[in-house]
Amino acid sequence: MSYKTVRSQTLFQEAQRYLAGGVGSGTRAPSSGWVPSPVYVDHGEGSHIWDVDGNEYIDYLVGGGPLILGHRPQPVIDQVCHTIQQRGSLFSLAHDLEIEASRKICQLLPSIQKIRFDNSGTSAVQRAFRLARAYTRKTKIIRFEGHYHGWADQIHWSNRPPLEAAGRRNAPRPIPNSNGIPEILAETLIVLPWNDIDLLEKTIKSRKNEIACVITEPILGNLGGIMPKPGFLQAMRQLTQENDIVLIFDEVLTGFRVALNCAQGLFKIKPDLTTLAKAIAGGFPAAAIGGNDEIMSLISCGDVMYGGTYNSNPVVTSAVAATLYELEKPGQYERMNALGEKLANGLVEIAQRLGHPACWSGVGAMFQLWFCPPEELPTDYRSAVPILKSSPYAKFWKGLIQRGILVQPRQDNLFLLSCAHTEADIQAALSAAEFAIKEI
Ligand SMILES: Cc1ncc(COP(=O)(O)O)c(C=O)c1O
Structure with missing residues (x-):
């Protein structure tokens, strides 16, 4: 693992001199889980994104939803x-x-x-x-x-x-x-x-x-x-x-x-x-x-x-x-949702095999892994609160990002897919998750 954040951290220092909080939106700030600093992006292509430190990620954040066809379709x-x-x-x-x-x-x-x-x-x-x-x-x-x-x-x-x-x-x-x-x-x-x-x-x-x-x-x-x-x-x-x-x-x-x-x-x-x-x-x-x-x-x-x-x-x-x-080209949603379900099911399988209660909610193209048994999957905000408070998600996220899997940092966020994601992207995310969950 050769994950570096030196240049992102330097840019964040500089950004804080001019941009309020150093970011353009609160969801990109350290207070939203982006530690030690926000990731400073260099460019994206398809389902992948590269940052200024040269790290390459598979992007499961897709701009918070808009990049349904991936980067630069x-x-x-x-x-x-x-x-x-x-x-x-x-x-x-x-x-x-x-x-x-x-x-x-x-x-x-x-x-x-x-x-x-x-x-x-x-x-x-x-x-x-x-x-x-x-x-x-x-x-x-x-x-x-x-x-x-x-x-x-x-x-x-x-x-x-x-x-x-x-x-x-x-x-x-x-x-x-x-x-x-x-x-x-x-x-x-x-x-x-x-x-x-x-x-x-x-x-x-x-x-x-x-x-x-x-x-x-x-x-x-x-x-x-x-x-x-x-x-x-x-x-x-x-x-x-x-x-x-x-x-x-x-x-x-x-x-x-x-x-x-x-x-x-x-x-x-x-x-x-x-x-x-x-x-x-x-x-x-x-x-x-x-x-x-x-x-x-x-x-x-x-x-x-x-x-x-x-x-x-x-x-x-x-x-x-x-x-x-x-x-509207035939098969786009079937493919994207099937890949997302494969990832979601795979994450649950890994977590359970490693001794964590786990289940997922959503649909293939937008889902989340929850570290709780399926019968405790929240149905509204109040039933989610105790799970949000005790979730090991932040550690899971850290293990993922360091292995090139980019996802929003919090349990209440989502894994988002695009039509550009591939079977290889899913397998790579599952391999990274195996290590990340072991580190929880
Ligand atoms: C369901 C929903 N409604 C409204 C908004 C606000 O959209 P925007 O960020 O484009 O103002 C969002 C943004 O995430 C959203 O998810």
Whole structure:
């Protein structure tokens, strides 16, 4: 093992002189587990990435989700370069590329009849709330503990609340996730534990006149890929439909990652609104909100303001279309999910053989290894807390990164795959894991 971090550490020292905290996002900081320093990337290619110290990694982080085709996918890069060189990077005017990209998404997702583009998942989620409130003429949002829907003031609550402050499980108190978020916004939120049909039903029935929308990650990707209990999302769909409440699937992470028709296709549910980002543009900063004609017509008629200088720009809309053409090639998801399952099953087998309780959650393309017996696999945030606190994941991660396997550092993150991953990548990760788990 010849793992070095000297140059990354030097760059981190330098970065701290100018960049707040030395990083561009908190998820890349030592406080998120990147010790001794963030990894400073030199370049990526396919499923591999190289850092400034010359370390080569197999990348199971894939930019947090967007790199669904791996690093520098040729068809997407070619299309984007062609657009920039032949046409331009920004018009803030209408153009044909946005039509092609929006047509593709509407064709692939039956719940989406109309779409608008945006630039980040956080921003698309804000649009969804405005639409839901305008449509229902109600205000409150039901959100679930442990989910992440971006960093904006009105929703960045109760993502990882300290349990001593968060109140009873049956009636969680909304807890802001950052200083600077106005306390008064708590009045617009109803926080619930996920995967609890009875509590959702009780809450909706008793407060339906206040509730504009329910927002959920359909698979809890921001908490280790916890799956919905059978019937939970279906019940959510029925309850919202019967009570004039907009159902928002936040598919920023799951969209075009878990399947070509996203998580809503896997669970055969049509939400009213869907937020998309990450994988839709293969590494370029596109996001979108889509939904049925009735709700989206509020934008068309001008009742709901929807602006943005960079929306639908030619760079990202080229990237969306080129990415989706690649993703719809036969066998892409079958292959990626099968490789991911092989890795997940292999990790569990190794951990159990070496004497650790282990199981995995999620689907092949996004999953997590949990160091607990399958019967203790968490179903919501509160059942995950004791496991998060006692997990040996940080040591496991250290063993992996030192052997060239790059993954997010925390138990509540995920292993993410791309269509560029190969059988050899899986075998290499399993060999590294054998050593890493022995070192726990
Ligand atoms: C489910 C979900 N929603 C929203 C967001 C926010 O997206 P962005 O980081 O593009 O603002 C994320 C980001 O990780 C996410 O996973």
